[in-house]
Amino acid sequence: MISNVIKNNIRVFITTTNRENIIGLLRQPHFWGVVFVYCLVLGIFMSNSLYLIIWTTFVNAMVPSSFIHDLQLILFIIPVVYASYIFKIRGALIALLVLLVFVLPQPPFFPSESYSFIKNVVFVIAFIAAGVFIALQREIREKDTIIRTQLEATCQVYLSQLIRAQEEERHRIAQELHDDTIQSLVVIGSMAQSLIDENDTQDNNKRIMVDIRDSIKRVTEDISRISKRLRPSILDMMGLVAAVRWLATQVQKSSGVKVEVNIRGDERRMNAESEVMVFRIIQEALNNIRKHSKASLANIVMQFAAHKLIVEISDNGSGFDLTDYGGGVNVGKLGLAGMQHRANLLAGNLEISSEPGKGSRIRLETGTE
Template structure:
């Protein structure tokens, strides 16, 4: 009888231990899922925070770029337009007073005509910088070709291009963004990259527009935050975001620069 009780006690003990182990395993699994879920949520929050901060940087970059553009336009208006209008105004007052010899009259009149011509040319230049007429009339391909040819003629840099771009493939405002990106890239190559040659290519692959730009300049370390946070690159990044595109940069010291933008 005692042996029977002893066996029953052993069985009960084993069952209790088994139940306890199952409970411990259950608690362990619950804790594991809880902390795993917590880490996943934290990672998601961190990712969302980074995305929000990135969007804030892009918006800030757009605002800074707009302010820079406004200051440049204001400076151009002051330097090129206002100064010439002042000359016209002064000479017009001389004519109004009428105390001029025939020779002086001709000189003042010629001065007014010359200043008027220069003012009109400055106004056309400012308007061209705001929205290139060829872009508005003929589209992105012709505008990029004209831009490249103008740099080739200036001999600041030699630009090769191959633009397989269907007319009006992008909306006009998106074409303007891609045009401005190209301008910024060329200016960076000339000013900072000290490049002598660059290449611009556009082609369509699987309903995606692939824009490739490369130069043979001094290049830079792509991990260098100073280059990543530069106003020029931030301006490009913000315009790519407005195009709902993506981009990659390949560069190294003394190895040139290359970027591929996919829209």
């Protein structure tokens, strides 16, 4: 596997080394960083001949003379590791070439008594092994990151499809309940009514008919409520603001939390899909207020600014610790995560802020075009 990675890199290196790549390489600050470090180490390596006074004085004072050559060789690990880390296998290969040219042969400037070919070979092999190891580690980690990013992207796509499919399904069920089921019940109800209205019906039968009629009325109301909750027709017919006002009234009636709606700016309609997304975010925020907040007051502000809509839903309830919520989806809580995802689908921005005892605030900002 490792030999394959190296072989591939050599192939890519040879086949893609064209003018653009070389120019691209020359533009990278890290390339010049590597060159600089290499020059520095080479300068130190050649200090005997170049008379780098400071280095020579420092080394002579600190290191026994028999180790000076080894120490200077060891310094080559710095550019090798640097090049391998930044440019991965290619960097390791280039570092190898430089080492082969400068370090392995007996340089004319190096005193022959301290030169050992075998030792140099051992050092070069060790450095290259280190370089290749680092480069491979980096390559494997990068591949992992790419795979993880692709997986996350796939998850996002599935989530979007799920949300859209769920919305279509709700729409379809709401419409069927409204158009078919409720209409049939209305017909049955009016048949019961006409039986009640007939004079010759006996008292007992008449009482049963009244019960049937009342039951049908209750079922009709229940189904109508479910249908509206699934997809309020007011949203499609009269738009987001009307639907939000309707929703606020429903929540107020069913929960006792006072819900205020403030509209600012020039109210206008958005495309149907965006209106449903914004509506669902507000709906979930109000659901959470009703279920968790113990608030007495909730406030919805919808501000229509130029090209964008800002929605803020706040409450004066118990608030919550956002760090506790961390596990969201993993512990089966989909509300806040779904809001965030819908905001992403809108290419908008959603901020959730809350602190225990200080209520909570959801702020959505999205384009209106």
